């Protein structure tokens with residue numbers, strides 16, 4: 001797969017729940033490799049963004065699996081951790097708002113409230129259970145990716161839509177969007 005396989009809103013499948021994986025078949029292993037390829041290819045096409053994670057639903061495969069980059073700081077490191085049948089087993093507040101983007105919502109960023117810490121339980125690609133306790137940015141990414149497996153996109157969490165959306169500028173940096181003029185008329189968001 002490559003970046004062309006990544007679906008974007010208003011693709012209706014992005015709002016569907018993914019199915020649990022029973023056996024980690026060769027098809028699932030191939031899917032994980034394809035998702036990694038698509039993520040790296042997408043990143044290579046973007047000047048100002050790093051790809052930190054991708055869920056299977058974003059390549060239109062409705063399985064509960066996502067990948068998260070091992071090193072957010074160093075884009076030379078192309079290694080990802082696989083989460084199969086992920087579940088958030090603990091959430092610790094308070095909610096914190098910060099900027100979030102998504103490969104399936106191109107060029108649009110928003111301020112999304114997320115729990116400060118979460119504990120996630122999942123299977124790795126060998127079918128072994130593991131748990132991750134995460135804080136801050138990693139906790140945010142995990143909540144974003146688990147949401148994808150439930151058919152939730154980050155913009156669905158933004159209740160007060162005024163002053164909440166931003167556009168990535170060609171030279172980098174985020175520009176606030178005018179809710180009435182830019183956001184309401186932008187039908188990809190609703």
Ligand SMILES: [Zn+2]
Nearest residue numbers: 101102103104
């Ligand atoms: Zn996303």
